[in-house]
Amino acid sequence: MASGGLATNGATVTTEERRVRSPRPRVASEMKRPLQRAHINSAALAKAGRSKIEWAEGQMPVLLQIRSRVARTKPLKGIRLACCLHVTTETAHLMLTLNAAGAQVALCASNPLSTQDDIAASLVKDFGLSVYAIHGEDRETYYEHIQAVLAMGPHVTMDDGADLVSTIHKDPARFGRDVLGGTEETTTGVIRLKSLDAQGKLRYPVIAVNDADTKHLFDNRYGTGQSTIDGILRATNRLIAGSVFVISGYGWCGKGLAQRARGMGAHVIVTEVDPVKALEAVMDGFEVVRLAEAAPRGDIFVTVTGCSQVLTPAHFARMKDGAIVANSGHFDVEIDMPGLKRLARRCRRVRGEIDQYVLRSGRCINVLGEGRLVNLACAEGHPPGVMDMSFANQALACEYLVREGSRLQPHVYPVPPEIDREIARLKLTALGVSVDRLTPHQQQYLSSWELGT
Numbered sequence: 001m002a003s004g005g006l007a008t009n010g011a012t013v014t015t016e017e018r019r020v021r022s023p024r025p026r027v028a029s030e031m032k033r034p035l036q037r038a039h040i041n042s043a044a045l046a047k048a049g050r051s052k053i054e055w056a057e058g059q060m061p062v063l064l065q066i067r068s069r070v071a072r073t074k075p076l077k078g079i080r081l082a083c084c085l086h087v088t089t090e091t092a093h094l095m096l097t098l099n100a101a102g103a104q105v106a107l108c109a110s111n112p113l114s115t116q117d118d119i120a121a122s123l124v125k126d127f128g129l130s131v132y133a134i135h136g137e138d139r140e141t142y143y144e145h146i147q148a149v150l151a152m153g154p155h156v157t158m159d160d161g162a163d164l165v166s167t168i169h170k171d172p173a174r175f176g177r178d179v180l181g182g183t184e185e186t187t188t189g190v191i192r193l194k195s196l197d198a199q200g201k202l203r204y205p206v207i208a209v210n211d212a213d214t215k216h217l218f219d220n221r222y223g224t225g226q227s228t229i230d231g232i233l234r235a236t237n238r239l240i241a242g243s244v245f246v247i248s249g250y251g252w253c254g255k256g257l258a259q260r261a262r263g264m265g266a267h268v269i270v271t272e273v274d275p276v277k278a279l280e281a282v283m284d285g286f287e288v289v290r291l292a293e294a295a296p297r298g299d300i301f302v303t304v305t306g307c308s309q310v311l312t313p314a315h316f317a318r319m320k321d322g323a324i325v326a327n328s329g330h331f332d333v334e335i336d337m338p339g340l341k342r343l344a345r346r347c348r349r350v351r352g353e354i355d356q357y358v359l360r361s362g363r364c365i366n367v368l369g370e371g372r373l374v375n376l377a378c379a380e381g382h383p384p385g386v387m388d389m390s391f392a393n394q395a396l397a398c399e400y401l402v403r404e405g406s407r408l409q410p411h412v413y414p415v416p417p418e419i420d421r422e423i424a425r426l427k428l429t430a431l432g433v434s435v436d437r438l439t440p441h442q443q444q445y446l447s448s449w450e451l452g453t
């Protein structure tokens with residue numbers, strides 16, 4: 001095992017935690033019991049989870065290097081860290097890094113369908129961390145888990161979608177007294193935070209990890225591009241080649257997805273609301289039309305906009321029989337599921353994560369992963385090779401907040417550019433790639449204005 005790698009702390013698991021739960025508990029009352037240090041599906045899954053965590057380690061060299069350093073220097077010693085992230089293999093490595101840095105970590109899920117129960121089990125049983133996450137938990141349990149994590153009285157919050165921040169801001173006296181700062185992983189979370197900031201209501205500084213170049217250029221583009229296709233394939237086993245693949249949203253995620261779908265032989269249609277992004281899609285060689293025009297042509301539809309009610313009953317009514325509909329945006333609001341249910345005569349689960357809605361017209365619409373992030377609901381989310389950089393940003397942003405947070409005002413801040421560059425440098429080194437350096441002459445040329453034609 002690589003240095004700075006896995007190390008158990010030998011913490012015991014309570015009897016509560018050992019209780020084997022039904023695989024997809026959905027009724028909150030079934031789960032009503034005092035929340036312990038952890039609330040997971042089954043500690044018996046830990047062995048499988050640990051194998052996955054070990055497998056991912058080889059793909060996360062940047063985070064492992066950071067872990068190795070902070071395990072010696074302990075920059076987060078005494079820090080209580082509340083995390084609301086997708087409970088996946090890669091997140092396990094972030095938790096182990098933060099824990100190695102001296103932080104007391106508590107983790108809950110940032111989506112009810114993204115939790116990998118075996119990973120949650122390993123974090124609790126093998127590493128003694130507090131985890132509150134069960135795959136398929138209902139809405140009430142989801143928020144109980146957020147509150148359980150916040151009950152630690154965090155100094156730092158780490159969010160993917162801003163659910164910790166929004167819960168704290170609804171009851172700051174209860175949850176927010178000791179918070180010195182937070183970090184945010186995704187585009188939608190940053191939008192929510194900027195809205196709080198613009199209203200003058202943000203109570204503490206938050207670092208927008210999503211906006212770091214070494215995050216969105218790679219995670220949103222290559223991570224979402226690959227893992228969204230992965231989710232669709234695992235759920236449907238459909239041939240992509242020759243299909244008409246409609247993507248709503250040509251932002252960082254959408255353009256990564258469009259590239260990959262084209263690479264697999266699909267005819268890709270893009271729909272947009274921003275004329276600049278639409279023009280970029282046209283120049284990248286994609287067909288751009290209004291969604292209403294794409295609706296009767298598409299075989300596979302994916303929303304990835306961060307917006308709500310993108311696919312509506314007006315579109316469903318025009319879709320082909322057997323159309324596949326998925327979402328890869330953060331919240332399950334991009335596909336109008338209540339609207340689809342109103343149009344449908346009946347619905348049945350036809351396979352793993354596919355719900356088939358039979359419309360009154362007799363045509364079927366197949367929805368993947370209940371309209372939640374398809375790459376996490378139907379697959380394992382982004383591969384570790386890309387989360388290596390996203391979570392290196394999280395770890396270093398957290399360290400920066402603890403060091404500098406008291407000097408920051410309650411606003412949304414970018415990741416300091418030196419952190420971004422350091423992560424890119426470390427990743428290149430790990431990939432065995434070298435880059436040139438500017439000569440003194442070039443440096444002077446680039447910083448002067450006198451030289452012209």
Ligand SMILES: NC(=O)c1ccc[n+]([C@@H]2O[C@H](COP(=O)([O-])OP(=O)(O)OC[C@H]3O[C@@H](n4cnc5c(N)ncnc54)[C@H](O)[C@@H]3O)[C@@H](O)[C@H]2O)c1
Binds near residue numbers: 186331
């Ligand atoms: N699935 C994942 O693992 C994953 C990873 C990263 C980000 N995300 C989420 O994906 C979403 C998109 O993220 P991004 O980084 O690409 O954002 P982005 O801001 O770069 O792109 C979003 C694009 O959608 C377009 N758009 C907005 N409303 C639209 C509508 N009604 N119809 C068509 N296009 C519309 C915008 O003009 C923009 O170009 C966010 O919710 C983000 O949090 C998901």
